[in-house]
Amino acid sequence: MNFEDYRGIWVFIEIKDGKVAPVSLELLGAGRELADKRKSQLAGLLIGDGVEEYVQTLYEYGADTVYVYDDPLFNHYRTESFMRAVFDCCEKHKPEVLLYGATANGKDLASAVATDLPTGLTADTTILDIEEDTGLLLASRPAFGGNIMATILCKKYRPQMATVRPKVMKALTPQEGRSGELVRETVDLKEDDIRTKVLEIVRETTKKSSIDEADIIVAGGKGLGSKAGFELIHQFAQVIGAAVGGSRDVVEAGWIPHQNQVGQTGLTVTPKIYFAIGISGAIQHIVGMQNSGLIIAINKDPDAPIFQTCHYGIVGDAHEVVPLLIKAFEKA
Numbered sequence: 122m123n124f125e126d127y128r129g130i131w132v133f134i135e136i137k138d139g140k141v142a143p144v145s146l147e148l149l150g151a152g153r154e155l156a157d158k159r160k161s162q163l164a165g166l167l168i169g170d171g172v173e174e175y176v177q178t179l180y181e182y183g184a185d186t187v188y189v190y191d192d193p194l195f196n197h198y199r200t201e202s203f204m205r206a207v208f209d210c211c212e213k214h215k216p217e218v219l220l221y222g223a224t225a226n227g228k229d230l231a232s233a234v235a236t237d238l239p240t241g242l243t244a245d246t247t248i249l250d251i252e253e254d255t256g257l258l259l260a261s262r263p264a265f266g267g268n269i270m271a272t273i274l275c276k277k278y279r280p281q282m283a284t285v286r287p288k289v290m291k292a293l294t295p296q297e298g299r300s301g302e303l304v305r306e307t308v309d310l311k312e313d314d315i316r317t318k319v320l321e322i323v324r325e326t327t328k329k330s331s332i333d334e335a336d337i338i339v340a341g342g343k344g345l346g347s348k349a350g351f352e353l354i355h356q357f358a359q360v361i362g363a364a365v366g367g368s369r370d371v372v373e374a375g376w377i378p379h380q381n382q383v384g385q386t387g388l389t390v391t392p393k394i395y396f397a398i399g400i401s402g403a404i405q406h407i408v409g410m411q412n413s414g415l416i417i418a419i420n421k422d423p424d425a426p427i428f429q430t431c432h433y434g435i436v437g438d439a440h441e442v443v444p445l446l447i448k449a450f451e452k453a
């Protein structure tokens with residue numbers, strides 16, 4: 122493998138709810154810095170059906186080039202079809218770095234592409250840098266329960282790939298009217314070649330947002346007492362438009378699903394506001410939420426470790442304090 126053939130920093134662009142996903146714009150911001158340092162180009166890789174309308178946005182957020190696969194084959198995310206497009210594009214244009222958002226689709230696609238190419242993949246990156254002269258990507262992520270930062274290198278293969286957590290990188294201020302180069306690509310693939318068929322899309326009917334992208338999270342712990350007691354967390358979250366999270370103990374008790382667990386064996390989240398209610402503050406929980414903008418804890422034990430981490434703490438019974446908060450926010 123001749124590393125000299127590989128040039129450019131690329132970002133896989135996700136479209137969500139009819140818009141470019143915020144994490145893709147954040148990655149263009151991070152990618153712009155890497156590309157400038159490496160004196161190379163920044164490209165977006167856009168795959169979908171009727172997606173050319175997003176190209177201008179990508180230029181405005183820093184992309185020099187956008188490679189587009191626009192075909193009804195890509196009307197829904199399917200691993201096989203998207204992987205094939207990314208694989209072909211990598212083989213043809215040889216990017217030095219390819220970044221994905223650490224979203225459900227981004228993680229799925231990146232691992233499939235890494236296996237097929239093959240190349241290395243650093244998952245859940247929070248810091249990115251690049252060596253100016255060699256182009257070696259320095260992708261860092263928390264390890265050992267957040268006690269160390271591990272910098273993971275891909276020395277033998279190209280492209281170097283990483284998934285990057287949402288809300289960690291900063292999008293650039295868009296430059297209105299900025300232009301770039303559009304490269305239309307096609308893939309030699311027919312509907313019959315794809316084994317996965319999308320029969321139906323079932324959208325969540327509740328307003329609950331996914332916790333790794335939420336601005337506000339209301340998280341509850343065993344201190345809520347029971348599944349019925351945990352309803353208070355759902356009510357509060359609904360009133361303030363927050364997502365619901367929780368400790369591992371409440372997940373194990375079956376009060377909330379695993380995808381809502383925050384911590385070492387759950388998700389790492391960085392919302393603007395994090396409520397920790399009836400959560401003791403075990404280190405395995407803290408590593409998943411300690412970088413939140415504002416942490417507000419409610420616990421009846423004044424010596425609970427969570428009070429060492431929070432910005433504001435309320436010592437009190439959740440069943441008394443939370444209904445007061447609900448009332449106050451309902452009035453506001």
Ligand code: FAD
Binds near residue numbers: 419420
């Ligand atoms: P508890 O520790 O039981 O705390 C309940 C708290 O509620 C107490 O502080 C209590 O004072 C307070 N309380 C009680 N009643 C009330 C009331 N009425 N009003 C207000 N406060 C009240 N944990 C995670 O959360 N996420 C992880 O990803 C995770 N991964 C782990 C990985 C490993 C390898 C291990 C060993 C553990 C992991 N844990 C994880 C578990 C972690 O160690 C703790 O056991 C767990 O976080 C405790 O959950 P909790 O705070 O809900 O419960």
